Amino acid sequence: MEAYAHGRHRDAIAAHGLEIRTLPVDSGGASVSELGDADAALLTPAHQFPFGSTLAPERRSLAVEWALDRDRLLIEDDYDGEFRYDRRPVGAMQALAPERVVYAGTASKTLVPGLRLGWLVLPANLVEEVVTVKARSDWHTSSLEQLTLAEFIASGDYDRHVRRSRLAYRRRRDRLAAALGEDVRIAGTAAGLHALLELRAGRSEANVIARAAERGLALEGLGAYRTGAHRHGPALVVGYATPPEHAFTAALARLKAALAD
C-alpha cells in the first residue's frame, strides 16, 4: 500500500489477515522500486490519494514490469480519473498488463458515493473467484441502480455530465488556489475533487482543523491517512466538491480565516 492511503482500504486488507507494507509517496507518486517481494500492490496511479501526485511514467513502467516479471498482482484504484484539469486523463495501467492488473473504477466521484456503484476490470483467471466472493458478501448490487446507470451511459448523458462536472470542479479548484495565501501551497496534480494544502513546517494540522471547525468547516489532516512510518510535513486534505454552489464562497472565506489564525 501507499504510505498515505484510504483508511477503508487499509482496514479491509488488515481484516483479511494480510501483512501490510507501505511505499513512501512523493511528487512522483508511490516509490514502486520498493515493491520487492510483496505479493500484491494497491496503487492510485492517476491521482495518489490523498497526496495528489500522479505516478511518474518511469514508475508506471517499473510497477508493470514488477507485476509481469514476478507474476504479482497490481490493483489500480482509479477512483477519480475522470477529473483531470491540466491535460487529458492518463491511460490506465491495466491496458499495459491486463492479466496482472485489476482496474477499479467508481461512480462515487462522478455521480454520488451513496449510489454504491463501481466496477472492476479483472484478469480473466480471477473473474470467477471475484464473482463468487461478491455473491457471498451481498448476493448482488441493486438491479435498478445498475440498469439506470447503464441507460445513463448508453444515452451519452453520463459523458455530458462528466464533462460539465469537470469544468465546474476545475473552476472550484482554481477559486480555492486563488483564495489561498502565500503560506499555503497546493501540492499534486490539478485533478480530482480534493487538494492537498501543504502548511508551513511546524504548523499543527490539528490546530487549523480546530480553527476551521469553530467556523463550521470540516477539514481533515494528511496525518489521518498515514499508514506507515514514512512521514510528510503538515498538510490539509480539502474536498472542494462538497459545499453546495451557494455556500462555496463562504466556505473559502472560512478556510482562509482558519489558515490565517
Ligand SMILES: Cc1ncc(COP(=O)(O)O)c(C=O)c1O
Ligand atoms: C482512494 C479511494 N479509492 C476509492 C474510492 C471510492 O470508493 P467507493 O467506490 O467504495 O465509494 C474513494 C472514495 O472516496 C477513494 O478516496
